[in-house]
Amino acid sequence: MSVALSRRQAFKVMVGLGGTVATGLLPKTAAAEEEHPAHPVAPADAIAMLYDSTVCTGCKACMPACNEANGLPADTLLSGGIWDMPTGLNAQTKNIIELYQDPKSDEFAFVKKQCMHCLDPACVTGCPFGSLKKSDWGAVTWNSSLCIGCRYCEVACPFEVPQFEWKSWNPQIVKCEFCYDQRLKKDLEPACTAACPTGAVIFGKRVDLLAKAKDRIATAPGKYFEERVYGEHEAGGTQVLYLSSVSFQKIGLPKLGTTSIGHYATKVTSHIYKWLSGPIAVSGVLGFFIRRNWNRHELERLEHEKQSGFPDQL
Numbered sequence: 001m002s003v004a005l006s007r008r009q010a011f012k013v014m015v016g017l018g019g020t021v022a023t024g025l026l027p028k029t030a031a032a033e034e035e036h037p038a039h040p041v042a043p044a045d046a047i048a049m050l051y052d053s054t055v056c057t058g059c060k061a062c063m064p065a066c067n068e069a070n071g072l073p074a075d076t077l078l079s080g081g082i083w084d085m086p087t088g089l090n091a092q093t094k095n096i097i098e099l100y101q102d103p104k105s106d107e108f109a110f111v112k113k114q115c116m117h118c119l120d121p122a123c124v125t126g127c128p129f130g131s132l133k134k135s136d137w138g139a140v141t142w143n144s145s146l147c148i149g150c151r152y153c154e155v156a157c158p159f160e161v162p163q164f165e166w167k168s169w170n171p172q173i174v175k176c177e178f179c180y181d182q183r184l185k186k187d188l189e190p191a192c193t194a195a196c197p198t199g200a201v202i203f204g205k206r207v208d209l210l211a212k213a214k215d216r217i218a219t220a221p222g223k224y225f226e227e228r229v230y231g232e233h234e235a236g237g238t239q240v241l242y243l244s245s246v247s248f249q250k251i252g253l254p255k256l257g258t259t260s261i262g263h264y265a266t267k268v269t270s271h272i273y274k275w276l277s278g279p280i281a282v283s284g285v286l287g288f289f290i291r292r293n294w295n296r297h298e299l300e301r302l303e304h305e306k307q308s309g310f311p312d313q314l
């Protein structure tokens with residue numbers, strides 16, 4: 001009797017186990033608690049992106065610039081092969097401008113979505129093979145030679161950023177890497193910030209952009225939602241910062257606590273067992289996001305099957 005599992009079945013088994021098997025490969029020790037403080041402090045050289053939704057015109061110049069810098073083809077599936085028309089982040093789209101519109105009022109806002117480059121990234125904690133890491137200046141980069149396409153980073157990310165290459169014979173993960181190899185290492189700013197004609201998204205040191213964002217809030221009372229910067233503290237802080245006049249949740253930025261997800265995991269560990277439970281606790285916390293995101297993956301799969309006309313074998 002054959003006991004071979006498809007990749008999809010294997011993935012479900014891994015999810016069912018809460019990631020224990022996979023994350024058990026990680027060397028989680030007490031030192032992990034030090035690696036994951038509740039409120040990580042950004043290093044002085046940490047870079048960032050500040051996106052001000054109130055300045056964005058929705059011109060989308062940042063999207064083809066991102067595609068070009070990253071060698072990605074346009075997503076023309078929904079436009080009949082004519083123009084780039086992604087409906088969300090996907091394997092061909094590391095950066096997207098979305099439109100929020102309230103059907104009952106005139107309220108609307110554009111929002112730019114890409115990796116948030118978290119100060120303590122759940123994707124890095126969740127990857128059992130060290131494929132994702134915090135690189136220079138805090139950019140969260142990905143190493144294709146270590147990635148097996150297990151999708152743990154995808155389900156661990158609270159911002160639903162990493163995307164799976166459905167069409168590839170050897171599917172891997174795609175996400176914004178801050179143009180690390182293509183531009184940062186050449187002393188160039190990211191392609192999206194360089195291309196933006198209005199200054200809606202700008203690049204710089206996190207400490208400077210945070211100060212700039214707070215200055216904008218102070219000089220325009222009542223203009224910005226909750227008079228605060230999204231990403232200053234969410235999930236321990238991120239290196240992409242947002243200003244918006246519309247509720248952050250309405251434009252698709254999740255409501256998150258201020259504690260880093262990696263810290264939650266290691267804190268639980270220290271209260272239960274001194275060893276072995278580390279991976280279980282880590283995966284327990286990540287399991288929350290796994291469960292939350294699993295239904296979305298199933299919907300994506302069904303949609304993919306509908307579009308391709310073939311059942312998904314992955």
Ligand code: SF4
Pocket residue numbers: 055056057058059060061062063097110112195196197198199200201
């Ligand atoms: S290029 Fe700038 S203004 Fe245009 S959509 Fe992108 S962020 Fe908005």
Ligand code: SF4
Pocket residue numbers: 115116117118121122123124140156157158159160161162175
């Ligand atoms: S937004 Fe998601 S993919 Fe990006 S660094 Fe944070 S956890 Fe990782």
Ligand code: SF4
Pocket residue numbers: 065066067069070094095114115175176177178179190191192193
């Ligand atoms: S930093 Fe680079 S990869 Fe990331 S969204 Fe901007 S252009 Fe795209």
